[in-house]
Amino acid sequence: MRNLNQDTITDAVLARHAGCADPRLKRILTSLVRHLHDFAREVELTEEEWGRGIEFLTRCGHITDDKRQEFILLSDVLGLSMLTVAQNNDKPAGCTEATVFGPFHVQGAPHYEPGADISNGARGIPCLVRGTVRGVNGEPVPHAQMDVWQSDEDGLYDVQHAELDHAQARGILHADEQGRYHFRSILAVPYAIPHDGPVGELLEAAGRHPWRPAHLHFMIEAPGYETLITHVFRSDDPYLDSDAVFGVRQSLIADWVEQPDGTYLVEYDFVLNPAAAGSQAGAGNEH
Ligand code: BEZ
Numbered sequence: 001m002r003n004l005n006q007d008t009i010t011d012a013v014l015a016r017h018a019g020c021a022d023p024r025l026k027r028i029l030t031s032l033v034r035h036l037h038d039f040a041r042e043v044e045l046t047e048e049e050w051g052r053g054i055e056f057l058t059r060c061g062h063i064t065d066d067k068r069q070e071f072i073l074l075s076d077v078l079g080l081s082m083l084t085v086a087q088n089n090d091k092p093a094g095c096t097e098a099t100v101f102g103p104f105h106v107q108g109a110p111h112y113e114p115g116a117d118i119s120n121g122a123r124g125i126p127c128l129v130r131g132t133v134r135g136v137n138g139e140p141v142p143h144a145q146m147d148v149w150q151s152d153e154d155g156l157y158d159v160q161h162a163e164l165d166h167a168q169a170r171g172i173l174h175a176d177e178q179g180r181y182h183f184r185s186i187l188a189v190p191y192a193i194p195h196d197g198p199v200g201e202l203l204e205a206a207g208r209h210p211w212r213p214a215h216l217h218f219m220i221e222a223p224g225y226e227t228l229i230t231h232v233f234r235s236d237d238p239y240l241d242s243d244a245v246f247g248v249r250q251s252l253i254a255d256w257v258e259q260p261d262g263t264y265l266v267e268y269d270f271v272l273n274p275a276a277a278g279s280q281a282g283a284g285n286e287h
């Protein structure tokens with residue numbers, strides 16, 4: 001265990017984990033160490049560069065609080081969030097696809113009756129959202145719970161307005177007996193993810209923009225079905241092919257149709273995947 005060199009150090013570290021009692025943790029640690037070491041060797045990482053890497057991660061930590069989560073942003077812009085979603089949400093054909101959760105969901109959003117206006121004063125062009133929630137065999141999912149959130153016309157979520165002390169453009173509603181839902185809100189617009197911190201500097205240095213195409217977020221829960229975390233995207237958005245967090249799926253794109261009175265209408269039908277036998281269906285998830 002002395003005189004380790006750049007080639008022998010990897011096995012020495014892995015051997016140090018031989019006594020790890022948790023097999024899953026051992027597998028993750030082993031792979032992480034292998035890939036980190038291979039990465040450092042491949043790019044011939046200098047001490048100065050790794051120092052800058054640590055300084056970057058430190059700044060991610062310092063800017064993170066209960067309203068700002070720089071590590072989620074980092075995972076999102078590196079495509080790791082979407083990769084994890086993709087490999088854990090392989091659903092049967094016909095089911096609505098999942099996409100990134102993002103950092104702006106808030107537990108305990110206000111509850112609304114069907115048809116209510118969830119904008120609650122948020123700035124934006126009025127918009128009616130409606131559709132159905134069904135299972136893969138076409139059966140209605142009665143009373144499915146829908147947690148919805150979106151940004152305002154300035155591209156900001158309520159939690160990004162420091163002066164705001166109540167929820168806006170977010171809420172929890174239920175579908176009716178036939179799985180139909182409808183609510184009012186505001187027109188979704190493209191927005192830039194927070195880019196005034198280290199992740200923004202990374203995007204800038206990499207020659208990338210911080211924009212996400214316009215979308216509504218949904219988390220849908222119903223007994224007997226897998227919880228669905230997804231978005232519905234606007235079909236006319238210029239950023240559909242360059243989403244900063246790689247979340248777009250073709251099947252999640254819908255038309256927002258302007259009405260004669262200048263308001264908008266979007267219709268989208270969700271299809272839920274039945275929960276695996278024995279799982280805690282509809283019991284909520286850990287987000
Ligand atoms: C969002 O859609 O709210 C979001 C997702 C990833 C990063 C930032 C925002």
Ligand code: FE
Nearest residue numbers: 102151215217
């Ligand atoms: Fe969003």
